[in-house]
Amino acid sequence: MKNDNYNNMTENLSRVFLKVSKDMTKIVEGINVTASLKALETFAEFLQNIPDDIKDTIFFGKVQDLKNINLRYEDIVWIVEDFGLIYTEENWQSMLKSEQNKSNLHQYIAKTILSTSMEKREKLIILLAHVEPLIYKTLEISKTKNMKVKKAVNKVSVEDNEGMSAESLGKIYVLAVTYIVFANTDSYTEEIDKRIPFRNNILHNGIVLYSDEDIDVTYELLLGLIEILITVEEQLQEQYCVDEM
Numbered sequence: 001m002k003n004d005n006y007n008n009m010t011e012n013l014s015r016v017f018l019k020v021s022k023d024m025t026k027i028v029e030g031i032n033v034t035a036s037l038k039a040l041e042t043f044a045e046f047l048q049n050i051p052d053d054i055k056d057t058i059f060f061g062k063v064q065d066l067k068n069i070n071l072r073y074e075d076i077v078w079i080v081e082d083f084g085l086i087y088t089e090e091n092w093q094s095m096l097k098s099e100q101n102k103s104n105l106h107q108y109i110a111k112t113i114l115s116t117s118m119e120k121r122e123k124l125i126i127l128l129a130h131v132e133p134l135i136y137k138t139l140e141i142s143k144t145k146n147m148k149v150k151k152a153v154n155k156v157s158v159e160d161n162e163g164m165s166a167e168s169l170g171k172i173y174v175l176a177v178t179y180i181v182f183a184n185t186d187s188y189t190e191e192i193d194k195r196i197p198f199r200n201n202i203l204h205n206g207i208v209l210y211s212d213e214d215i216d217v218t219y220e221l222l223l224g225l226i227e228i229l230i231t232v233e234e235q236l237q238e239q240y241c242v243d244e245m
Contacts, residue, residue, distance in 0.1 A: 022128060034217070036176075073221075076221075083231075095110040109230075112126050124202065127223075131199065136149075147226045180197075186200065
């Protein structure tokens with residue numbers, strides 16, 4: 001199933017090319033042939049300098065910065081805004097339909113989100129407890145005994161992730177989600193930002209001290225991160241099907 005969310009991922013790769021292309025067109029229009037050739041040479045040189053590997057991009061560098069301690073909401077909200085989220089209640093409802101062929105995990109997550117009998121505090125804890133298996137499912141990682149989620153994701157999303165494609169980009173988004181949710185808050189030297197869905201802090205220390213406003217922001221951010229995982233999985237599955245044809 002394709003949706004507009006994932007289009008934003010490919011747009012992230014193509015937006016810069018489109019902008020530069022338009023700029024070069026404006027430059028070429030109305031100037032002499034010599035100048036036009038010079039402009040096109042400059043554009044060709046720009047294309048040659050585009051990284052061949054996703055790990056050589058500024059985007060990857062920004063994601064790697066998420067490993068830093070003492071993360072604040074302002075440090076990480078860009079990952080959700082950049083992805084471009086559009087999920088509505090209708091999207092979650094469609095996940096419950098049998099024709100969507102969704103896994104039990106997906107359906108359980110959708111039911112939790114749509115539940116009218118639970119408050120956001122309860123939903124937050126339940127959803128956080130299922131992020132790890134959702135990450136494994138997204139990247140098709142078979143969990144083994146004593147597996148560490150960040151190490152497992154790093155292998156797939158960094159060590160084994162090469163090239164410049166929507167697929168490689170999607171795996172970096174999963175890496176970003178992993179860094180955020182599974183941040184080692186025990187090592188934080190400043191007050192933990194309660195607007196971020198830190199699994200370690202919430203499941204170990206509870207949410208009694210979280211204000212209703214904290215919960216609202218944290219819950220919405222977590223939904224955005226979950227949506228990223230589900231959308232990336234859909235597109236990776238489509239890509240795997242294409243590769244097998």
